[in-house]
Amino acid sequence: FLYLQRTLPDPESIATRKVGESTKIYDRTGEVLLYDIQGEENRTIIPWDQIPDTIKKATLASEDSDFYNHKGLDLRGIARAFLKDIVNLGISQGGSTITQQLVKKALLGDERTISRKIKEAVLAIEIERKFTKDQIFWMYLNQIPYGSNAYGIESAAKAFFGKKASQLTIAEAATIASVTKAPSYYSPFGNHANELLARKNSVLARMKTLGYISDIEYQTALAQKLEFKSSDESIQAPHFVIMVKEYLSA
Numbered sequence: 001f002l003y004l005q006r007t008l009p010d011p012e013s014i015a016t017r018k019v020g021e022s023t024k025i026y027d028r029t030g031e032v033l034l035y036d037i038q039g040e041e042n043r044t045i046i047p048w049d050q051i052p053d054t055i056k057k058a059t060l061a062s063e064d065s066d067f068y069n070h071k072g073l074d075l076r077g078i079a080r081a082f083l084k085d086i087v088n089l090g091i092s093q094g095g096s097t098i099t100q101q102l103v104k105k106a107l108l109g110d111e112r113t114i115s116r117k118i119k120e121a122v123l124a125i126e127i128e129r130k131f132t133k134d135q136i137f138w139m140y141l142n143q144i145p146y147g148s149n150a151y152g153i154e155s156a157a158k159a160f161f162g163k164k165a166s167q168l169t170i171a172e173a174a175t176i177a178s179v180t181k182a183p184s185y186y187s188p189f190g191n192h193a194n195e196l197l198a199r200k201n202s203v204l205a206r207m208k209t210l211g212y213i214s215d216i217e218y219q220t221a222l223a224q225k226l227e228f229k230s231s232d233e234s235i236q237a238p239h240f241v242i243m244v245k246e247y248l249s250a
Contacts, residue, residue, distance in 0.1 A: 057212040058177035072124035147183030162229035171221040
């Protein structure tokens with residue numbers, strides 16, 4: 001344990017590290033997005049107050065409803081995962097809190113080993129001591145992958161529904177929150193769209209049980225027909241966009 005602790009990255013680096021964002025080309029008004037130049041991670045970081053309560057509550061319901069009460073670790077979840085590991089003779093991903101998931105994605109990677117899980121737990125506790133819950137949640141929502149090359153909630157909202165995160169309905173927020181469990185499997189553009197919708201309904205039911213939404217909001221969200229954005233995109237003002245791209249790469 002002491003050896004592993006010496007090999008841990010600095011917990012404060014989770015806030016100071018450079019996080020890649022995509023480059024955006026706007027028209028002269030600064031309001032119309034003409035083109036989004038994306039690297040490996042299509043990400044747009046947005047402030048905490050621009051992330052709607054719908055996505056915050058949907059994420060809590062989907063991933064970690066006890067987030068604002070625990071100190072970084074879900075001991076019951078860890079115990080369940082440990083028993084499952086004993087039965088299956090493997091290393092599961094169960095029992096991960098939002099803080100642990102942030103540590104895994106931002107600092108450690110997805111390697112499935114005992115040493116990585118220990119590092120993850122230690123760093124989660126340290127990060128909970130150094131940052132507020134809202135700061136941790138904000139970093140998480142801007143960091144995690146949602147599939148389809150979308151990282152962070154703003155890019156996920158644009159990729160799935162063609163709108164800003166602040167414009168998401170309850171049903172859309174629950175859908176995006178449902179994807180994080182397995183982004184490739186639950187992609188709305190893949191072969192498991194029905195499974196995604198079923199998980200979305202489960203998240204909505206959980207939100208209602210937790211008191212995050214009313215019965216009327218729950219019924220309205222269940223009834224909403226989701227319209228996913230087409231993956232085919234055209235470039236607005238192509239000559240201008242290509243000129244800017246050439247200028248940036250020069």
